[in-house]
Structures are given as structure tokens and as C-alpha cells.
Amino acid sequence: MGDDTSMMFHQQLLAIDENLGTDEVEALKFLCSDLIPFRKLEAVESAKSIFQLLMDKDVLNKEDTFILAELLYRIKCHFLLQKLGYTKEIVEEKLPWKGKVSHYRQMLYELSEDITNDDLQRAMFLLRDQLPKKLTNMSSLELLTFLEKKDLLTENNLQMLEKICMEVSPDLLKAVNKYKMERVSLAQQESSTSVKEAASFPPCSAGGDVRLLTSLEETPIKSLGSSIYDSCSSGLGSLREHVENVHFIAARQDDRAVNIPRDTSELSQEQPERIHNPENKTEKLMTYKMDGPHRGHCLIINNFSFSGTFQKRRGSCKDAAVLAQVFTWLGLDVKTYTDKTSVEIEALMQQWRSLEDHRDRDCFVCCILSHGESGSIYGIDEQEVPIRRIMSYFTARKCPQLIEKPKLFFIQACQGKEIQQAVYIESDAQNPDSLPIQQLVSPSQSIPEEADFLLGMATVDGYASFRHIHEGTWYIQALCSKLQLLVPRGEDILSILTQVNEDVSKRADNLGRKKQMPQPAYTLRKKLIFPVPRSPPPSLQQ
Incomplete structure (x- = not known):
């Protein structure tokens, strides 16, 4: 019986190791550096080597796996906790008295x-x-x-x-x-x-x-x-x-002091909530169904070269390529269109909203990369297409096949006055001086007044968004990076977009003067959590 338990324990460790990439291993090494000497961690190249060092110190063993649960919690790999029999809530409850990662180490991480x-x-x-x-x-x-x-x-x-x-x-x-x-x-x-x-x-x-x-x-x-x-x-x-x-x-004592209820009445109020709201039931009630035979379609429109005075959107092809890679990795069937006029864009929306195939799909994603201004994007004929009109093709009345399913739109385009560009930085706005700033349309006004829509805008209304001529746009690159990092950790789409906001808001041009702030708007009714793909993210496959 003991041998079976030991075998199961090591199988758990191997399963966790297989789900951790290079970045996660580096994070684990750092968080363990108060428990294991630097000189031993330097030679570590895999998570299982860290597990072995923890076992050598008898901090981790088959009777007590909490240190590993804490580490996975700290690096936000919550989806792996179940392999140890934990949930995020259980770890949080035990951290005040069982946690071993110091406040100092947490702060640095x-x-x-x-x-x-x-x-x-x-x-x-x-x-x-x-x-x-x-x-x-x-x-x-x-x-x-x-x-x-x-x-x-x-x-x-x-x-x-x-x-x-x-x-x-x-x-x-x-x-x-x-x-x-x-x-x-x-x-x-x-x-x-x-x-x-x-x-x-x-x-x-x-x-x-x-x-x-x-x-x-x-x-x-x-x-x-x-x-x-x-x-x-x-x-x-x-x-x-x-x-x-x-x-x-110690850090765990401080956490415990913060979490102790002020009196027994608070404790009595908390306990029933834990009993009647187990995590698995809550997740089923609050999460969109994403376990159908097919994940969904992803439509990408990449407007690069325009017919009139608008500049070519150099770097946009890099955005289109990484979007295709990431959404393919997430299980969607991706179709990319290049250089479409305003009429052709609307024709594509008409074509895709009529697709009967949506009935067997969990969701729909549409990404548009173009020049734009307040509430609109441009076709390559330099004619505007309102974002609200694009999204309205997929309402429940016009596209019943997607009723009660999440419909995600990501728009990389300026929404206002151009900012003077720096070296290697271009704006996706055109004719900035003529933009009607007094008639701004907010992202929340751009989405249909129906449930289950999400609109991710590269910038708040009235402002430019920026694009590196070699590396692509700040917003799309951050979006794809965060999806690859956080989907395997079980994060929902709104949490991911919040981190995208954080990422882009910290970026600046070479002089540190030009900034950008993305903005999501949504009518989602539930959490949208993409299932964790079996293959590693595209960034780890290259």
C-alpha cells in the first residue's frame, strides 16, 4: 500500500512538471530561494528537479504537499492545484498558518x-x-x-x-x-x-x-x-x-491576523457560505459552456495597404500572425483576410453571421486590425465602418446560432486624435486634426444592447494607439502574450484583459512621453474561461 501511495505521489509531481514551462520553473526557483541555497538552484532546469530538492529538505513529501500547492498558487497556476487535491480557496485558507514563502520573497516576485x-x-x-x-x-x-x-x-x-x-x-x-x-x-x-x-x-x-x-x-x-x-x-x-x-x-502569521474574524458572529456567517457554495458548483453556474465538439471560429481582418493617402500599417502582419497562432492554439478555426474595403468587411460579416456551423461551436471571435477613429474602423478604401454595426450582425436575432454564446471582438485601431510619433512608432489614426472629438463614442456605446458580447479596444476613445513597425502593436502583442501565460492558469477573459491593460499602460515610446490605455466593454453574463490546451503555447514551441 505504501509503494502505491509513493508511486501516486511521484505521478502527481510528474504531471505537474509536464504543465510548467521555462518561465514557471524560473518563478519556482525564485520563490524557493529562501528554502534552498542559491548554488543548488543554479543548476536546476526543470520543475521536477526543484521538487526533488524540496523533498531532500523534507519540506515536500507524500504526506504533506502544501508547499507545492503554495508555490503553484503564488505563480497563479491554479488549474494544477487539483492534481494535489487542493482548490484555490483551500490554499488561501491554509496559507496564514502553513505558508512558507516569506513576505519579502512575495514582494520581490x-x-x-x-x-x-x-x-x-x-x-x-x-x-x-x-x-x-x-x-x-x-x-x-x-x-x-x-x-x-x-x-x-x-x-x-x-x-x-x-x-x-x-x-x-x-x-x-x-x-x-x-x-x-x-x-x-x-x-x-x-x-x-x-x-x-x-x-x-x-x-x-x-x-x-x-x-x-x-x-x-x-x-x-x-x-x-x-x-x-x-x-x-x-x-x-x-x-x-x-x-x-x-x-x-513570519508572513503567514500576519496573514492569519488579518483573516481572523472580529467576533464569533462573523465566523458563523462565513461558515455556511463555504458549505453551500462549493467551488465546482459555482464554476458550473457561472462559466460559459466551453466543452462542445468544436471551440469556435476566429475571423481576422488585417488591413495593411490603403488605396488613398493613409499610411501602410507596417508591423500589422506580425499581429495577424500571432493572433492566428494563439487562437489556433486555443482550439478555434482561424480564417485571415487581408486588405478589405468597407463594403467587403460588411459582406464578410453577413457571410459569417449566416454560417450554420456556429450551432456546434462554443464561441465566436473576430479581430480587426486597421486604421480608425471614434467608434469606427476604416476599410482600405478609407471609408468608415461603425464598430457597432459590425457587431450587430451577430445579435441573437440576426445570428440565432450563437445565441447565449460568447462573441468576442478585438479591435486594433486608433479611436481619436493622433499623437506625434516617435522613432519606430506610428499611430493608427488618420487626419487627426479633422476628428470630431466633441462627438466621441465610448466602447460601451459600440456594443449591441444584448448579452454575451465582449469588445476589446486597443485604446480609450479619443486617443491614438501605437504600432511598432517591426514588432507589431502594443495591444495585440500584449493580448497574445497574456492569453498564452494566463489561459493555462485558468484565468477568465476579463482577468486576462485587466492584465493586458496593466501591461500596455506601462509601455511608452523611446522618450517615455507617449502612453496608451486599452479599454474593454462587455455584456457577458458569465465567466469566459478557455479550456487549457494540451500543447504548449506558441511562444514555447518556437
């Missing part, structure tokens, strides 16, 4: 996810004298690991990290400042606990012991308070110098 490629290149330039001369590229996690190895970054010394963040992108300081404030809060909690415990000791005799209690109850509270607030202004690296006798509680 969270920070690494916020660092864009441009941020990383700037950081490497700032550190060019410290980095090895032959090193030309590294990931954000590798950069943080390098700083730790050189003792330029430690739990009690964040000055170098803060300096880099301030120079590269001040927004990155949010994660660092949050961590610092948590540590200050923990120090105060620990101090308060120590004082109460000391005060609870019964005096052995009158007199001297009373004076000792007075010293414990009064003096440290004053000095500790002032020391803590001084450390906030001078940097948390000096906190230990100011508060010599305070031991910081």
Missing part, C-alpha cells in the same frame, strides 16, 4: 511581474558597472537574484532596489512601500504582544517588581513608537537598528 521589458532594460543600464560584461540580457527575476547574490538587496536593505525603481518607474515602488508598511505594522504588533505578556507575569514581591512592570509598560512604548516612524522616513533597512529587541513575525 510581485515586483518582478510589474517590471516591463523597457523597465528591465533601463534597470540593466543603470547597473551596467555591476553586471557581468558579457551579459546582454536577463529576466527581471534573474536581475533580482543577481542583486541578492551581490548583497545589494536583502530583506533589511532595500535602498538599491528603491533607487532603481525610482529611476526606472516610480510606480514600481508601490509593492516595496506596501511591504515596508507591513513590516512596520508587524513590529508594532509584536511589541504590543511582548508588553502584554510581560505585564501578565505576577509580581514575586512588592516594590522592585512593580518598578520593572512600569519600565516594561511605559518606556519601550514611547521609544519604540518614535523609532518606528523615524525608520519609515529613513528607509526600512535601519529598522532593526532602531528596534533591537523586536523580532518580526
Whole structure:
């Protein structure tokens, strides 16, 4: 029986290993670096090697797999938790008292996810004298690991990290400042606990012991308070110098303190909710059906070369290609059309909405890459086609085959006044000075007043979107990147688009002056979660 259990345990580990790519392995190595020495992790190339190191430390074994569940939770591979018998909710419940990844390590990992490629290149330039001369590229996690190895970054010394963040992108300081404030809060909690415990000791005799209690109850509270607030202004690296006798509680204890209900009435209200809303039933009720014989059709219209004065949309073919790869990987049948006039675009909508084949499909996706302005896209004849009209072909009345099924539209086109372009950056707007800015149409006004539609716009209304002439558009490249990263983790489409917003919002031109903000609008009634493909994402197949 023991051999069977051991075999099953190792089968679980192998199944998880097969679902983790290079990026996930790098993330696991980083999160485990407080548990396993750097020198051992350096040689690791697979997840199963990390599992073996954890087993050697007896942190992971067949009786207790929680450390692995925590790691999968931290890197957002929630879909793999079921292989260990966990759910996301169960892990969150146990983290406060079973978690082993420190707040410091969590903060660094969270920070690494916020660092864009441009941020990383700037950081490497700032550190060019410290980095090895032959090193030309590294990931954000590798950069943080390098700083730790050189003792330029430690739990009690964040000055170098803060300096880099301030120079590269001040927004990155949010994660660092949050961590610092948590540590200050923990120090105060620990101090308060120590004082109460000391005060609870019964005096052995009158007199001297009373004076000792007075010293414990009064003096440290004053000095500790002032020391803590001084450390906030001078940097948390000096906190230990100011508060010599305070031991910081572990991250899991802090989480537990936050999650403890204020009174038993709160606890009694929470328990029935857990019992009556098990995860599997909730997911079935709240998620679109995506297990039919065919996933759906994906229509891509790529307008590259225009017949009049509009510029060619260089880089757009890269967008079309990666969209085709990603949606094929997601199980859709992809059809790409190039250079269509306004009349031809509407004819295509008429043709595809009449397709009887939709009855056997789970969803429909349409991607349009073109020039545009407020509420419209252009055909190559430089005539406008309203986005609302395009989507209206697929309403329940005009396309009953797709009734109650999600219909997704992704539009890469400017929606307003052009911004002066920088080197290698072009705008998808035309004749910006003539755009009727006072008559803007918001994305929410562009979708039909029916359920089950989603419209993903590259930019908010009234603004330009940007396209690299070699690498493609910021929006489409971010969309495809996040789909490949987050679909295997079980994320729903709106969560993915939120991360797309985050990604694009951090991008800027070479001078850091031109920005872009995507915007989704939707009438979805349920979560839309694409099933996890069996094959690795296209980015890992190349």
C-alpha cells in the first residue's frame, strides 16, 4: 500500500512538471530561494528537479504537499492545484498558518511581474558597472537574484532596489512601500504582544517588581513608537537598528491576523457560505459552456495597404500572425483576410453571421486590425465602418446560432486624435486634426444592447494607439502574450484583459512621453474561461 501511495505521489509531481514551462520553473526557483541555497538552484532546469530538492529538505513529501500547492498558487497556476487535491480557496485558507514563502520573497516576485521589458532594460543600464560584461540580457527575476547574490538587496536593505525603481518607474515602488508598511505594522504588533505578556507575569514581591512592570509598560512604548516612524522616513533597512529587541513575525502569521474574524458572529456567517457554495458548483453556474465538439471560429481582418493617402500599417502582419497562432492554439478555426474595403468587411460579416456551423461551436471571435477613429474602423478604401454595426450582425436575432454564446471582438485601431510619433512608432489614426472629438463614442456605446458580447479596444476613445513597425502593436502583442501565460492558469477573459491593460499602460515610446490605455466593454453574463490546451503555447514551441 505504501509503494502505491509513493508511486501516486511521484505521478502527481510528474504531471505537474509536464504543465510548467521555462518561465514557471524560473518563478519556482525564485520563490524557493529562501528554502534552498542559491548554488543548488543554479543548476536546476526543470520543475521536477526543484521538487526533488524540496523533498531532500523534507519540506515536500507524500504526506504533506502544501508547499507545492503554495508555490503553484503564488505563480497563479491554479488549474494544477487539483492534481494535489487542493482548490484555490483551500490554499488561501491554509496559507496564514502553513505558508512558507516569506513576505519579502512575495514582494520581490510581485515586483518582478510589474517590471516591463523597457523597465528591465533601463534597470540593466543603470547597473551596467555591476553586471557581468558579457551579459546582454536577463529576466527581471534573474536581475533580482543577481542583486541578492551581490548583497545589494536583502530583506533589511532595500535602498538599491528603491533607487532603481525610482529611476526606472516610480510606480514600481508601490509593492516595496506596501511591504515596508507591513513590516512596520508587524513590529508594532509584536511589541504590543511582548508588553502584554510581560505585564501578565505576577509580581514575586512588592516594590522592585512593580518598578520593572512600569519600565516594561511605559518606556519601550514611547521609544519604540518614535523609532518606528523615524525608520519609515529613513528607509526600512535601519529598522532593526532602531528596534533591537523586536523580532518580526513570519508572513503567514500576519496573514492569519488579518483573516481572523472580529467576533464569533462573523465566523458563523462565513461558515455556511463555504458549505453551500462549493467551488465546482459555482464554476458550473457561472462559466460559459466551453466543452462542445468544436471551440469556435476566429475571423481576422488585417488591413495593411490603403488605396488613398493613409499610411501602410507596417508591423500589422506580425499581429495577424500571432493572433492566428494563439487562437489556433486555443482550439478555434482561424480564417485571415487581408486588405478589405468597407463594403467587403460588411459582406464578410453577413457571410459569417449566416454560417450554420456556429450551432456546434462554443464561441465566436473576430479581430480587426486597421486604421480608425471614434467608434469606427476604416476599410482600405478609407471609408468608415461603425464598430457597432459590425457587431450587430451577430445579435441573437440576426445570428440565432450563437445565441447565449460568447462573441468576442478585438479591435486594433486608433479611436481619436493622433499623437506625434516617435522613432519606430506610428499611430493608427488618420487626419487627426479633422476628428470630431466633441462627438466621441465610448466602447460601451459600440456594443449591441444584448448579452454575451465582449469588445476589446486597443485604446480609450479619443486617443491614438501605437504600432511598432517591426514588432507589431502594443495591444495585440500584449493580448497574445497574456492569453498564452494566463489561459493555462485558468484565468477568465476579463482577468486576462485587466492584465493586458496593466501591461500596455506601462509601455511608452523611446522618450517615455507617449502612453496608451486599452479599454474593454462587455455584456457577458458569465465567466469566459478557455479550456487549457494540451500543447504548449506558441511562444514555447518556437
